[in-house]
Amino acid sequence: MPKSTRSKLVPVPDGPPPGDPAGRARVVAGARQHFFAHGFRGVTMEDLAAELRMSKKTLYVHFPSKTALLEAVLRDKLARAEADLQQATAGPDFTRQLQAMLVCLRTHGEELQPAFLRDLQREAPEFFAIVQAGRAQLIHRHFGSLVKAGQKEGRVRKDVPPEFLVEYLLGAVNAILFPQKLGELGLTPKVAFVKVVNVFLEGAMTAEGKGAK
Numbered sequence: 001m002p003k004s005t006r007s008k009l010v011p012v013p014d015g016p017p018p019g020d021p022a023g024r025a026r027v028v029a030g031a032r033q034h035f036f037a038h039g040f041r042g043v044t045m046e047d048l049a050a051e052l053r054m055s056k057k058t059l060y061v062h063f064p065s066k067t068a069l070l071e072a073v074l075r076d077k078l079a080r081a082e083a084d085l086q087q088a089t090a091g092p093d094f095t096r097q098l099q100a101m102l103v104c105l106r107t108h109g110e111e112l113q114p115a116f117l118r119d120l121q122r123e124a125p126e127f128f129a130i131v132q133a134g135r136a137q138l139i140h141r142h143f144g145s146l147v148k149a150g151q152k153e154g155r156v157r158k159d160v161p162p163e164f165l166v167e168y169l170l171g172a173v174n175a176i177l178f179p180q181k182l183g184e185l186g187l188t189p190k191v192a193f194v195k196v197v198n199v200f201l202e203g204a205m206t207a208e209g210k211g212a213k
Helices: 021-038 045-051 056-062 066-088 094-109 114-123 125-152 162-176 179-185 189-204
Strands: none
Touching (some): 021 056, 066 094, 114 125, 125 162, 162 179, 179 189
16 A cells, blocks of 8 residues: 555554454554545555554454454444434434534545445445445435424425435435446545435425525
């Protein structure tokens, strides 16, 4: 991995003993930063061990392979997105939910770069499927809650069932958020996701609801 093209982790001591949850979390955080920014293929376990200032042996105690580490990174990402979206959609107020959710989507989307999604689809398709399934669950759960709150307040159209609106959004997201399609459109995952959501909201919301964006 070219040292000149990627950010450096802040050097920290080796920290907790091998197998300690805090040490494992530190490895996941470091891998998450580099996998998402530079792709999975170009980041080696040796690179990560050096930047985390731990031995490769210690790194392998926490995770027996780069694939195992990748799975932990993806599940950590989905868990954090779930927690943030849960907080964003708490309460009955549609306007607050919508604004908090859009901020959450931008924050989580800016981590991912096209190189990561491309490598994931090519090198670990089974984990690409995990990402798709996790994203579908998040959209169903949290956008479903948002749509229902909006319909109660008259800010989302009531002539279309909420289940249909959520499926419509999921279909649009799945059609766009593929490495090849992102490349064709010249978009990053963050920009593409936000654009899809905004177009969806323009069609789903009433005039009063659009004023809440």
